[in-house]
Amino acid sequence: MAGVGRKSRALRVHTFPARCVWCGENPAGAARFSVLTGGTRANKISKQCRPERRHILFRPRRSCCAARAGSTVTSHLLPTYARVNLAFERGEGAWLIATNGDRYLDFTSGVAVNALGHAHPRLVAALTEQAQKVWHVSNLYQIPEAERVAQRLCDASFADVVFFCNSGAEAMECAIKMARKFQSASGHPERYRIITFEGAFHGRTLATLAAGGQKKYLDGFGPVVEGFDQVPFGDLAATKRAVTDETAAILIEPIMGEGGVRVVEPAFLRALRELCDQRGLLLLFDEVQTGMGRTGELFAYQRVGVEPDIMALAKALGGGFPVGACLASSEAAKGMTAGTHGSTFGGNPLAMSAANAVLDVMLEPGFLDRVRQTALRFKQRLAEIKDRHPSVIAEVRGEGLLIGVRAVVPASELVDALRAEKMIAVSAGDNVVRLLPPLIVSDEEIAEGVARLDRACAQLGRARRTPRQEEAVR
Numbered sequence: 001m002a003g004v005g006r007k008s009r010a011l012r013v014h015t016f017p018a019r020c021v022w023c024g025e026n027p028a029g030a031a032r033f034s035v036l037t038g039g040t041r042a043n044k045i046s047k048q049c050r051p052e053r054r055h056i057l058f059r060p061r062r063s064c065c066a067a068r069a070g071s072t073v074t075s076h077l078l079p080t081y082a083r084v085n086l087a088f089e090r091g092e093g094a095w096l097i098a099t100n101g102d103r104y105l106d107f108t109s110g111v112a113v114n115a116l117g118h119a120h121p122r123l124v125a126a127l128t129e130q131a132q133k134v135w136h137v138s139n140l141y142q143i144p145e146a147e148r149v150a151q152r153l154c155d156a157s158f159a160d161v162v163f164f165c166n167s168g169a170e171a172m173e174c175a176i177k178m179a180r181k182f183q184s185a186s187g188h189p190e191r192y193r194i195i196t197f198e199g200a201f202h203g204r205t206l207a208t209l210a211a212g213g214q215k216k217y218l219d220g221f222g223p224v225v226e227g228f229d230q231v232p233f234g235d236l237a238a239t240k241r242a243v244t245d246e247t248a249a250i251l252i253e254p255i256m257g258e259g260g261v262r263v264v265e266p267a268f269l270r271a272l273r274e275l276c277d278q279r280g281l282l283l284l285f286d287e288v289q290t291g292m293g294r295t296g297e298l299f300a301y302q303r304v305g306v307e308p309d310i311m312a313l314a315k316a317l318g319g320g321f322p323v324g325a326c327l328a329s330s331e332a333a334k335g336m337t338a339g340t341h342g343s344t345f346g347g348n349p350l351a352m353s354a355a356n357a358v359l360d361v362m363l364e365p366g367f368l369d370r371v372r373q374t375a376l377r378f379k380q381r382l383a384e385i386k387d388r389h390p391s392v393i394a395e396v397r398g399e400g401l402l403i404g405v406r407a408v409v410p411a412s413e414l415v416d417a418l419r420a421e422k423m424i425a426v427s428a429g430d431n432v433v434r435l436l437p438p439l440i441v442s443d444e445e446i447a448e449g450v451a452r453l454d455r456a457c458a459q460l461g462r463a464r465r466t467p468r469q470e471e472a473v474r
């Protein structure tokens with residue numbers, strides 16, 4: 001163990017006759033100042049910069065001073081996220097208010113989580129009321145709030161049964177286990193393999209990483225969980241070829257979210273359903289991102305009319321409270337008997353009160369119609385913006401309020417430019433910027449978002465033009 005993660009080594013304080021390696025200044029105004037050392041130059045910082053008693057220091061994305069570049073440097077949090085140096089202390093509907101009082105238009109919604117926006121009064125009331133009753137009881141007892149959410153989800157979908165958990169990856173784990181168990185309970189324990197698609201994202205547990213098959217996420221984490229066969233996105237012939245006597249199921253996101261808002265053709269989903277029926281396979285939909293109204297239907301599969309056997313949900317289901325769910329037909333779930341799966345927190349009364357409040361709002365007549373109308377108007381406006389800025393935007397795609405803007409410039413530059421306009425968006429694969437406003441976004445807020453995108457694109461376009469080109473534009 002010697003030398004592995006030695007805390008004391010990372011925390012030793014030394015004095016150095018040097019400038020802070022991050023900000024290039026001498027904040028102490030003295031010839032020497034204290035630094036924390038982690039053994040390398042990259043782990044030194046002036047003592048004044050320390051927000052807390054001790055911290056880990058991370059190299060910012062850019063080589064210049066982190067404070068100036070606006071990227072994070074110090075934290076006790078494990079550095080698995082490239083965080084921007086921006087914190088929010090409040091939210092109101094589609095707006096986030098930063099700690100310095102600046103108001104940001106939130107077109108990320110916590111990556112498709114805050115479907116009802118921030119601090120929705122119905123969610124706040126439901127959670128407040130439940131918090132005064134009971135937060136958590138073990139799944140060894142009846143949980144009426146969970147029964148109610150399950151009943152409502154089943155009434156609104158293909159499903160007969162629901163398993164509750166706390167995240168998308170857990171919902172997917174349940175889906176994977178259930179598919180294998182179904183085959184085993186059907187007398188085919190040898191059928192355990194699942195066909196997945198290149199570019200997919202299903203979560204960060206070992207099995208869901210293997211399902212996604214992305215090398216950059218799997219690298220260094222040891223042997224990849226066995227049993228996933230990846231085929232090219234949208235390639236039916238390759239999918240058919242990949243089916244063997246060991247195949248249990250096919251797993252797909254109806255719209256690839258993290259992979260770059262790539263919409264799967266309805267005909268392809270229909271063909272997968274047929275293939276599954278012919279070969280005794282289960283069809284699994286990962287609707288963690290597409291689910292709960294995001295596409296203008298409660299579930300994206302309803303847009304196409306192709307039903308899965310198992311479906312994973314999370315993100316918007318709790319409106320910001322961590323809730324995941326695995327829905328299934330009773331046939332697909334037949335192997336999941338008492339003791340085969342579990343989650344301590346899954347479906348506890350507090351989480352379920354949030355999910356019930358989300359459903360109260362989303363199932364109200366007209367809610368999804370409004371999402372569809374808003375999305376249509378938004379996409380029309382985005383098409384105009386694309387035409388105005390061909391040097392910045394290559395394509396606008398997606399369904400409902402799950403919108404991908406494929407950029408000509410690096411997507412991260414467009415995200416940064418939007419943030420400079422006080423609007424937050426999130427990048428995805430294929431050089432795409434996702435625009436995911438809350439589903440309650442107003443027409444005025446959509447117009448405001450479009451105006452900010454227009455300004456961000458104009459700024460990026462200007463930055464890329466030579467002075468001569470700029471002159472010609474004027």
Ligand SMILES: Cc1ncc(COP(=O)(O)O)c(C=O)c1O
Binds near residue numbers: 168170203288
């Ligand atoms: C389609 C899809 N599946 C699964 C996940 C994993 O969800 P979580 O991060 O809640 O584990 C995500 C997260 O982005 C997702 O987009």
